Amino acid sequence: HSHMVFQKPLTHPLTLFKMKLKEDLNPMLLLLFHLMVWIYTFITFLPYYLFSWVSEPVGGFCGTEEERAKRAKSISVLGCPEGPYRAVSATKRLVTSMHPGVDTLDKLFEYAAMRSPHSKCLGTREVISEEDEHQSNGKVFKKVVLGEYCWRSYKEVHTAAYQLSSGLAALEQQPKNNIAIFCETRAEWFIAAQACFMNNFTLVTLYSTLGGPAIAHGLNETQVTHVITSRELLETKLKAILSEVPRLQHIIVVDDTPTSWPGYPHGITVHNMAAVQKLGAKPENESCSKPLHPLPSDIAVIMYTSGSTGIPKGVMISHSNMIAGITGMAERLSYLNETDTYIAYLPLAHVLELTAEHIVVSLGFKIGYSSPQTLVDQSTKIKTGSKGDTSVLQPTVMAAVPEIMDRIYKNVITKVEEMNCVQRTLFILAYNYKLKQLAKGYSTPLCDKLVFRKIRSLLGGQLRVLLSGGAPLSASTQQFMNVCFCCPVGQGYGLTETCGTGTLCEQWDYSTGRVGGPLVCCEIKLRDWVEGGYRSKDKPHPRGEILIGGSNISMGYFKNEAKSQEDFFVDENSQRWFCTGDIGEFHKDGCLKIIDRKKDLVKLQAGEYVSLGKVEAMLKNCPLVDNICAYANSEETYVIGFVVPNQKHLLALADQYSIRGSFEELCNSKAMEELVLKVITGAALAAQLERFEIPRKIRLSPDPWTPETGLVTDAFKLKRRELKTHYQDDIERMYGGK
Incomplete structure (x- = not known):
């Protein structure tokens, strides 16, 4: 290989x-x-050998890997x-569409619903019980027991999206005006997106992990008057910044309960998604708001990039752009069919997940929703002894x-x-x-x-x-x-x-x-x-x-x-x-x-070029390293690094050298820094990195880098600018106070 x-x-x-x-x-x-x-x-x-003519080799193509x-x-x-x-x-x-005349996202889903109206489309697991689990360190973890997947057919999803679209129009959402979805990945996110596409509402996507200032910036820059969110995000994030978003008028909450929302600023009305759908299903609203289908050149989504190199940029994606991308991917995945099952848990505000779910519906199979906290049996929110989503869904x-x-x-x-x-x-x-x-x-x-x-x-x-x-x-x-x-x-x-x-x-x-x-x-x-x-x-x-x-x-x-x-x-x-x-x-x-x-390439003081991404990708294969960010300053002669060590391997290394302390104490230990650096240097030399590419000093971090910390994107790509700011004192220390 x-x-x-x-x-x-x-x-x-x-x-x-x-x-x-x-x-x-x-x-x-x-x-x-x-x-x-x-x-x-x-x-x-x-x-x-005798029966190989009736059995297909891996991938359907005979011959050695070389052939x-x-x-x-x-x-x-x-x-x-x-x-x-x-x-x-x-x-x-170049190919631009899968089916003749299907040149916008609303037509794509309509085509799928007409082709397989009674097939399973979107599935969500039933929540049987929730409880708090107290840890020995005093922390409390939320644990859930989940049941089977409950499914909605393609026809049911199309009807739900149509009613929501009509309801949003009744709430004065205008075609070609922006509307935001600030919500976790779930079936309602997908339904809301289809509702927007049906009436040519331009969809603005915001990551559910964003902090208050970033949420306010996104909503204000796109001048939205309507936002679709979840109860949890409304109460924990959105409510606190409502005074900073003066244009906002309507908040649509995808959860069923509660049904009334007192205590919100004057001028802002909070609705349940089900209530908006009922509004859209009324004959007078349904007849008055016939879908205003978008043109292929109309903007379907304003999607903010993950912001790995600075302030996120809003990318304007047209319907024809999305249709072309989906067509290209679907052609390469043509071996998939209506018998398949896709598990959805990545952020739908990320282009990878949004495109993937549209590929699924274009090929006519089903989507079962999950989250990183419930994905497998060992996930953080799954109660010990109960099943994670992959075990039940079997994607x-x-x-x-x-x-x-x-x-x-x-x-x-x-x-x-x-x-x-x-x-x-x-x-x-x-x-x-x-x-x-x-x-x-x-x-x-x-x-x-x-x-x-x-x-x-x-x-x-x-x-x-x-x-x-x-x-x-x-x-x-x-x-x-x-x-x-x-x-x-x-x-x-x-x-x-x-x-x-x-x-x-x-x-x-x-x-x-x-x-x-x-x-x-x-x-x-x-x-x-x-x-x-x-x-x-x-x-x-x-x-x-x-x-x-x-x-x-x-x-x-x-x-x-x-x-x-x-x-x-x-x-x-x-x-x-x-x-x-x-x-x-x-x-x-x-x-x-x-x-x-290009952005990962740094020229050291002596003139050598170092690819930070190359150094990181190699060192992440070291069992002692859970995550690493290489850093270099063009005014310096060597590379340094910030390392999130693997807890089990770090404790084992400390025990080997009789160094005592908690995980956090070990990460702050000068002796452990030197030991880990020695292991990393050995791994780098074994992989034949150049001497000038190998970090000469490191800082161990006891806290993992997650999207919630703001140090990595929702796709877990490093945010170098934020990491540099976070570790500024350590950078000065490792570069001798310069």
Whole structure:
């Protein structure tokens, strides 16, 4: 398997386990395991060979990984190394829509509802009970016991959205005027979005994790008069800043209770969503507010970026932009069908989740809603002994940001480390055997059932595709998920400005560290970045800044023409392009690999360039590191880092050197800083990082970085500016007071 440019296979924990086997295991017992695998392979070879013509190999494409890699994913339409590159099936014409005449989001859902009116569409788990669980440290955790999923059909969802749309019109929401959704990911969010699209209300999305000032800024900048929210967010966040949002008139709460809302400022009326739907269902309102269908060029969503590099920008996305992006993704995922189930838990205010859920309805299968706090049996809000959402829903399709997959990977690796010698050896042998079979294009049903079934059950046991986006996924994590969860990990690449779409790996592509070829809706070309040393004429692969062009490219930034002019341009063929700021390289098979980012590149005082993202991605594979932010100042000669250590591994390291204290005390210990730095340095050297790239000093943080802390985005990407401010005193200390 190929690895990312910053990923060396020697650092893989399973490789370390294999190196220990000779010390841990009697040679005769090891030979016995190898013999068992050989006998199984021999016995199953003949029937597999004879009947292979009736059974489809992994991903439906025969041949070794090397042979599959030679199959072109995209080609340069002009034959130039810089491109533009297009999907093989779209070399003559980029695709803009899935179905004739379906060119806006309201038509897309209407088409889905007419095609499968009685099929399950949106599912929500019933809450059976809630209780407070008191911890030994005095903290109180909310725990829930949840029942089965309750489903609404496509027809029921369409009716609910239509009534809500009519009700909003009766409350004087005007077409082409902005309306905000400030709510957690749930079925009502999706219904509210469809209601907006039906009457051409421009939807403004706000993350539920935002703080008061950011909420007020978003509502005021977009001049909304109506906001849709939840009871919890209204009471904990929105209510406190109402005096700062003078234009706001109506608040629609998606929860059923309470039904009356006293104590709100004069001029603001609070409604239950059900009451607004009843208002819209009245004959006089339904007949007076026939949907004013949007045009493809109308703005569907003003979506604020995650703000990883500063103040979030509002990206204006038209209906035609969204339709093109959904079409491109749906074509690459055409093996999915109405029998599939998608689990939704990522923020719907993020382009990845909003696009994913529209892909689901375009293909006609169902969405079951969840949250990070109830996702699996071990999640924070699930009462011990009861089931998490994946166990009940048993999804076949799931989207995940790399941070979540990295956590799963590290947890399972820790469990493997705790196995006895025989169990660990069996796991490693099965892992290696399956890797070889995947490389040949074959499945391993016996290994899947006997060895990986328990791991697979962590996410419900029925997954057949995992979609990864939002940030780079490390090669070791991707390979691990491919093997242990018995399904391909489709790593993709896109941005808010491109409707979350750009590239996606094909189902049968088990290579790691790459993001696939361009989708049929867009094309990609490389632009030389001389300062960073990346050129399209580089060997063996052309490299440069990634530019994406096509109908999925958004209309620019809301009330920010200068930034729009900087990041977007229209070429001589009237095609719109977005300059991503990411550095990529195209492989011979037309597959794209992200290798750097312009904003992550820092020039040290001695002239060396350091890619902070590259350093972080490599060091995050160290078991001792849960999260890391590398930092460098151009006036200094070395890199420093802020590290969130893994609690279990840090305590074990402290015990090894007889250092006592709580987790927080250990993180503030100078001795522990030096020990962790020594481990990190060893991992960096093993991965062949240059000496000047390795952090020379670090600060350990006992508190994890979450969207609530404001130090990472909702997609768990680092907010470098906020992290720099947060650790300013430590930066001065690590740079000797400069």
